[in-house]
Amino acid sequence: MRRWLAAHWRAFSATLARFAGAPLTSLLNVTVIGTALALPLGFYLVLSNLQGLARDYSPQPQVSIFLNIDAQEADVREITQRLKSQPGIAGFRFVPRDQALKSLQSRTGLGDVIAGLGQNPLPDAFVVDAGRKATALESLRAEFARWPKVAEVHVDSDWARRLDSLLALGRYAVLMLASALALALVAITFNTIRLQILTQRDEIEVAKLIGATDGYIQRPFLYLGSLIGCTGGAVAWLMVWGALWVFNGQLRPLAELYGIPLTLAHLNGSDSMATLLFAGGLGWFGAWLSVRRHLHHYNPS
Template structure:
């Protein structure tokens, strides 16, 4: 019985010792993280001039693709109302009179698949052309009006323009039905191409940010070579030595992301009023949309992630070459 009790006591004591050792290791790991983060931040702020230059380079590299992406989003928002719904132009026979054109307009207005039908009278169209082109004398010398009556038909929501076009072409006295969406398709293709170019540029600049941070961390490693050798001599592991440099890369990345967010917000603030003035000339209430608080935080987090990646690559490459002799 005494042997069993002694064995149980030893197991309890061993479990307690194991837990105590785990807690000690955890506290040591946590304290070293805190000290490394604080010491790395202090070192970055002590060299404020060079740190500002690094932050500016990173911020500009991150702000450029972000600003282009915001510009594309605003352009897509502006063009969103241009391609929906499509408009069908119905050119009537030249012999069609005004009463017949108005009757066809009324008939189209009653259709469920037509949202709106606007009649452009050929007399008014010719007068507008003469006024805008400046060829008033030439137009006045014409024996007859060469323009037909025109109906601008907007399909109802959910109606396929090509299907409605085929139905309207069969009506009398319609001579031609045109759905001119080629310019919208060209615009959309241009927007997609621009988006891909921005993504490509962002990839190149992100790689540049990682290389800049990697080079900065490499210089920091070289400046602290003697310190690293001493730490390794007393038994410090690579993870122990690596930790301060990872935090250094994190602070550089976070600062660069913060600068990038400030640059984008400043550019939007600078352009907001001119864009509003231009939109008002076209009777539009369009306002520039920015990255907002969430987008700014994402930039800061992205900068921090890039800083960690660049620091990790630099430390992994150069730390192994520093060994005590």
């Protein structure tokens, strides 16, 4: 076991030395991979930030029930009873038409206009807090619409649902972009490792002649692939970090105008780790394909 670990450590340190020994090549590789990964990573960040915003600023989904203008107190009591026994709602409150008119007057400054109307045009209304489930809203709306003296039912969180489905669409786009660029990453490491195998063919041949197993020969190449992938992932992370820093600076005046704290947050710890591991894994995979494809060409003769 210690022998095995020592062999791996030796292969890894040799890989590091090789990586650092050709700084320009390594830098170019890592930059290409970093750029390729930074694109989907950036989009992902914008999306998840938007999603966070949508969650923070969308109120609990509400359904408004407007009664007919000629609804009587008995009708209101009837609806109240029905709502009390209605399953799947978090609560409700009654908004009498007089109160609605008063709040309209005080809040919109349309007092004069309303005063000129002569009579109150607003109906009695109920505001129902639905649960968190967006799917339940539609059935609630249908249910309420069948009740007596109900003129209209409004679902108030339509915009949040539209945003949600837009974001879901965006996530698919990011996923597709990420898949395409992951493929590119595999291709890049494949080619890098191919060139590396070419430059080390003498060493490979000699090592085979003096009893090296395939595992021994492959090891440094697989490490190199993972290292390139991982470093590429780190570069992508830094690129996105830099872009966010610039972007947040530009966002600050806008946020102040609207009076809300509007900054884009970077990846959290586990997402960052996952990015690095994913990139490293892709690099390993590219190297593995390359090694499988190219190593057996160098049988000594």
